[in-house]
Amino acid sequence: MNNHDVTLTAEPSVKQISRIAFASIVGSVIEQYDFLVTGIIAATVWGDVFFKVPGLAAVAAAIGIYGIGIMIRPLGAYIFGNIADRRGRKDALVYALVLMGVSSLFIGLTPSYNSIGIAAPVMLIIFRLAQGISFGAEFGTASTWVVEQAAKSKRRAFWGAWVGFAIPIGLLLGFGSVIFVKSLMTPAAFMDYGWRIFFFIGFVVAIVGLVIRLRTEDSFLFERLKNKSDVLDYPANRVWREMPLRILRTSLVNAMFSGAFFLCFVFGTGYMKAVGFTALQAETIGLIAAAFMLVFMIIGSLLADILNRRTVLLTSAIVFLVFAIPYFYMINTHNFWLATLAEIIGFGFVFGFGYGAIPTFYTESFPTRYRASGASAGYQMSQVYGGGLVPILAGVILHAVGIHHAFIYIGLLVMAYALMAIVAILYTPETKGIDLEF
Numbered sequence: 535m536n537n538h539d540v541t542l543t544a545e546p547s548v549k550q551i552s553r554i555a556f557a558s559i560v561g562s563v564i565e566q567y568d569f570l571v572t573g574i575i576a577a578t579v580w581g582d583v584f585f586k587v588p589g590l591a592a593v594a595a596a597i598g599i600y601g602i603g604i605m606i607r608p609l610g611a612y613i614f615g616n617i618a619d620r621r622g623r624k625d626a627l628v629y630a631l632v633l634m635g636v637s638s639l640f641i642g643l644t645p646s647y648n649s650i651g652i653a654a655p656v657m658l659i660i661f662r663l664a665q666g667i668s669f670g671a672e673f674g675t676a677s678t679w680v681v682e683q684a685a686k687s688k689r690r691a692f693w694g695a696w697v698g699f700a701i702p703i704g705l706l707l708g709f710g711s712v713i714f715v716k717s718l719m720t721p722a723a724f725m726d727y728g729w730r731i732f733f734f735i736g737f738v739v740a741i742v743g744l745v746i747r748l749r750t751e752d753s754f755l756f757e758r759l760k761n762k763s764d765v766l767d768y769p770a771n772r773v774w775r776e777m778p779l780r781i782l783r784t785s786l787v788n789a790m791f792s793g794a795f796f797l798c799f800v801f802g803t804g805y806m807k808a809v810g811f812t813a814l815q816a817e818t819i820g821l822i823a824a825a826f827m828l829v830f831m832i833i834g835s836l837l838a839d840i841l842n843r844r845t846v847l848l849t850s851a852i853v854f855l856v857f858a859i860p861y862f863y864m865i866n867t868h869n870f871w872l873a874t875l876a877e878i879i880g881f882g883f884v885f886g887f888g889y890g891a892i893p894t895f896y897t898e899s900f901p902t903r904y905r906a907s908g909a910s911a912g913y914q915m916s917q918v919y920g921g922g923l924v925p926i927l928a929g930v931i932l933h934a935v936g937i938h939h940a941f942i943y944i945g946l947l948v949m950a951y952a953l954m955a956i957v958a959i960l961y962t963p964e965t966k967g968i969d970l971e972f
Contacts, residue, residue, distance in 0.1 A: 545686050546754055554683045555696040557750045558676040560743030561631050562697055564736050565669050566704025567711075568638065571732040574712060576600035577804075579729045583646045584655045599659055603666035604922045610670020611914040612770045615907030618671070619769035622752040622760075623679035623906055630671035631747060635740025637665040642733030673697065674910025677893035682753035682902070685970040688839065694894035695835030701889065702828035705799075709821040711735060713814070755971055759902050769904035770911070777900065777908060783958045784899050784912035787847060789920030790955035791888055794854055796921045797948055798823075798861070798881035801928045808937055810868050819874045826882035834890020842966040843891045843898070847959050850888030855952035857884070862941030898965035901972045920951065 546554075576599065584599075610630075618626035640661045647654045676697045684693035711732055719728050751757075759765060766772055774781065799820065806816040838846045857879055864876035900908030927947055932940040 546683050548687075550751075551680075551684045551687065551693055554750050554753070555680050555693055557743075557747045558627070558680045558697050559700045559703070560739070560746055561627060561634060561672045562676055562700030563704040563707065564631075564634055564638070564739050564743065565672050566701045567708045567732075567739070568665070568669075568704075568736055570705055570708030571712060571736075572600055572603070575729045575732070579725055580658070582725060583729075584644075584658055586647050599655070599662050601922065601926075602659065603662045603669070605918055606663050606666035607670035607914040607917055608911065610667035611674060611910035612670075612907070613667065614671030614675060615770045615773075615904075615910045616768065618675045618678065618906035618910075619904050620765055620767070622756055623675055623682070624747065624750060624752045626671055626675050626906065627679065628744065628747050630668045630675070631740055631744050633664055634668035634672075635737050635744070637661045637668060638733045638736035638740065641665065642730040642737070670910065670914050673893070674896060674908075674913045675906045677897045678906040678909055679753050681894050681897035682755040682905070682970060685753075685755055689836075690898075691838035691843065691891055691894040691966075692832075692835040694897060695831055695838075695890050697893045698831050698835075698889040699828060702824045702831065702886065705824040705827075706821065708732075709817055709824065713817060713821075755902050758971070764903055766903050770907040773900065773904040773908040773911065780899055781908060781912045781915065783962050784896055784909075785915040785919075786958035787895070787955050787962065788892060788913055788916035790851055790854060790951045791885055791892065792916050792920030793924040793948060793951045794880065794885050796925050797928060797944070798877060798885070801925050801944075802861075802865070802877065802881070805862075805937075805941075806865055806873060809866060811870070811873065815870060819870070819877050820881075822874055823877035823881040826878045827886035830883050830886030831890045834887040835894075836890070838891035838894065838966070842964050843895045844959055844962070844964050846891040847888055847895065848956065850884050851952050851955040851959060853887075854880070854884045855949055855956070858948040858952065859942060859945035862945055866941065895965060898968050898970065899962075902970065924948075924951070 580599065614626045614630050617629065641658065644657050644661065645654055677694055680697055681690060681694040684690050687693060715728055715731055716724060803816045803820055806819065807813060811819075834846050834850075861876045861880045864872045867873070896909040896913055897905060899912070924947070928940075928944050931943045931947070934940075935943060
C-alpha cells in the first residue's frame with residue numbers, strides 16, 4: 535500500500551469529518567429549499583403559467599407535476615445508490631448535484647404556455663423528473679458519506695444529523711426568500727417573472743456546493759472497501775435481494791416523519807389559510823417552527839449518542855401519536871400563538887427531535903458494500919408512501935367531509951402512521967455502537 539492509500543484509509547480527524555459534514559449539507563439544503571418554494575409556486579403560479587385550463591383544474595395539474603418529482607425519487611435512489619456503492623459516495627453526490635443544479639436552472643427558464651403552447655408543461659415535467667431523480671440520491675448517500683467518515687467517533691449521531699440540519703436551514707432559506715422577493719414586487723410581477731428567481735438561486739447554490747464537494751475526499755470506510763476489492767457490481771440489486779425486510783422497516787419508521795413533515799408543513803400551511811390565517815401569518819409560523827426544528831434536531835442528535843437511537847425515535851413517534859388531533863384543535867382556535875405552538879410541537883419537535891437520529895439510524899442499518907443503496911431505498915420509499923400519500927389522503931378527506939370535520943379523520947390517519955412507526959422501531963435492533971466496517 536502506498537502513502538496515498540494510507541492517507542485515504544486512515545481514521546479521519548475531526549477536521550476531516552467536519553469538512554465532509556459541511557459538504558454533505560449543501561445538496562440537502564437545495565433539496566429542502568426547492569421543496570418549499572416549488573410547493574408554494576406549484577399551488578399559486580404554475581397553474582396560470584403552464585396550463586390552458588380553468589381554475590382548480592390548472593392548480594391540480596400543477597400540483598400533479600410537483601408530485602411526480604416526489605414519486606420518481608426511488609428511481610434516483612436506485613441509480614445513484616449503485617454509483618455511490620461502486621464508484622464512491624462523493625462521486626454520486628457530485629453527479630447528483632450537477633443534475634440538480636441544471637434541472638433547477640431549466641425550470642426557471644421554461645417558457646410559459648402562452649409562449650410555446652403545450653411544449654411548456656411537457657418541458658416542465660421533464661425538468662421536474664430530472665430534479666426528482668437527483669433528489670433521490672441526496673439524503674441516503676449524504677448520510678452514508680458523513681456517518682462512515684465519523685464511524686469511529688463517539689458523536690456519530692451528531693455528525694450524521696448534519697445532513698438533517700439541512701432541512702430547517704433549507705426551509706429558513708426558502709421562507710426568507712419567498713417573503714423577501716414578494717416584498718420587492720407586485721403580485722403581477724411575481725406571477726410574470728418573480729417566481730423564476732428562486733430556481734436561479736437554487737442553481738447558484740448548486741454551483742457553490744459543487745465546488746465544495748469537489749474539494750473533499752470519499753469516506754475512509756469506502757476507500758478501505760475499494761482497497762480490499764469488495765465493491766459489488768450491482769449493489770442496489772443485492773440489497774433488495776438480501777435485506778428487503780430491513781429496507782421495509784426503515785422506510786416504515788421514516789414514513790411517519792415524512793407524513794409529519796408534509797402534514798404539518800405542506801397541508802398544515804394550507805389548512806391555516808383555509809381557517810382564516812393570512813398567507814404571511816402562515817409563512818411566519820412556518821419560519822418560527824423551522825428555527826425550533828433546528829434546535830430540537832441538535833438536541834435529538836446529542837441524546838441519540840448519549841442514550842440510543844431507538845429512544846429518540848420512539849419519543850418522537852409517541853408525541854406525534856398523542857398530539858395528532860390536538861394539533862388541529864390548536865390551529866382551529868384562529869389564535870396566532872396557539873397555532874405557532876402547534877407547529878413548534880408537531881413540526882419542530884416531532885420532526886426535528888426524531889431527525890437527530892434518522893440519518894445515522896439509516897446508515898447504521900446496512901453494511902458498507904451496499905450501504906448507500908439500502909439507506910437511499912428505505913428513505914425514498916418512505917417519501918412516497920409517507921410524504922407523497924399523506925397529503926393526497928388528507929385532500930380526499932377534506933373534500934369528502936369538509937374543513938370543519940376533516941381534522942378528526944386526518945388526525946386518525948396521522949395516528950395510524952405513528953403506530954406503524956412505533957411497531958417498526960420496536961422490531962428494529964438498536965444500532966448505537968455498531969461497528970460500521972461490516
